[in-house]
Amino acid sequence: MNIILLGPPGAGKGTQASRLVAERGMVQLSTGDMLRAAKDAGTPVGLQVRDIMARGELVSDAIVSALIGERLDSLKEEAGGDTGPGVIFDGFPRTAAQAEALDLLLAERGQQLDHVVELTVDEAALTERIVGRYTCAKCGEGYHDRFKQPAEAGVCDVCGSTEFKRRPDDTAETIATRMAIYRGETAPILPFYDARGLVAQVDGMAEIGQVTQAIESILDR
């Protein structure tokens, strides 16, 4: 089963993808995570995308589509040529060209898309969600200044690490750019999938566990 989680920045795509990974053994493919890893490792791709990401703009369709293609190939190899456990696309596709590229990448590997889950959110609440969020630097567990502090201040609930990090692009200025790009380039791909009967909406403002349940019931349909 291959699904796309679609929604504006801060809608909870990453959070929900991690929960589906834990509960269903699916694989999360986040182009944002891949690009951040490339940037941190100082690879040629990382150097190429660093400034674009800092501004909250989109990197080229060719770069992200290539990253996804490589990951799909390695997943297939790990699964011994089988289709594997199923993929959650998180933050990809973000443009019409990427949506077309994904169709091709899947078809070339004998796979298809099963669901596109749109996380609907109150845009006014997103800035607060995004500027307050941070993660454990060691295990990646997500926290929030207002909504989810560790039980013991400064110590990760999951792994006990005392180091945390914030994304450099989670600032009020870049959020405005990222939202505008979502509205102008990403949301318009929904009709493309809707015409194929793939889109289901989930209220992304509900409590985290309820959102997961709603997504699971779509996958179990």
Ligand code: AMP
């Ligand atoms: P994210 O973690 O999904 O919010 O992505 C962080 C940043 O990485 C975005 O603001 C873009 O600069 C870049 N990025 C991630 N995914 C894509 C994509 N599918 N297409 C273009 N740029 C992307």
